[in-house]
Amino acid sequence: MKPRRNTWQREAVRAALVGxxxxxxAQQLHQTLRDSGSTIGLATVYRALASLTEDGEADSIQAPEGENLFMSCGSTGHHHHLICRSCGAARELDATVVEEWASKVGAEHGFAEIEHVIDLFGICAACRAKEA
Known part of the structure; x- marks a missing residue:
């Protein structure tokens, strides 16, 4: 893979994602950047997020509503998330039981090299407290 140029736009998106x-x-991130005075365009934010995701510097998931969401994760390997549907807060999960289950189900059906994507969505304690 050809090394990517580190443009100011890519660095701005990376920094905003980390924060x-x-x-x-992408729209929320774009608005955050614009609110801080950046002139970056929405299409550039999308391109930067795509490259950060491709390079393993960001995770991308599809929300239940179908929108792609992005996060800068501490883990670089395969992992799962528990995500608040209200505020977007996320926790990275070590889900050994899920890995074992996926391998077992695959083997039972004669499959190997099983891959999967599992993210859990709910309402965090802080958002539940706000609603009470």
Missing amino acids: AHGFVS
Whole structure:
């Protein structure tokens, strides 16, 4: 893979993503950047997020509503997330039981090299407290 240029736009998106609270949409990240005075365009934010995700510097998930969300994760290997549907806060999960289950189900059906994507969505304690 050809090394990517580190442009100011890519660095701005990376920094905003690191500073974000949990998973965010490209539109939310774009608005954050614009609110801080950046002139970066939405299409550039999308391109930067795509390259950061491709390079393993960001995770991308699809929210239940279908929108792609992005987060700068501490883990670089395969992992799962528990995500608040209200505020977007996320926790990285070590889900050994899920890995074992996926391998077992695959083997039972004659499959190997099983891959999967599992993210859990709910409402965090802080958002539940706000609603009470």
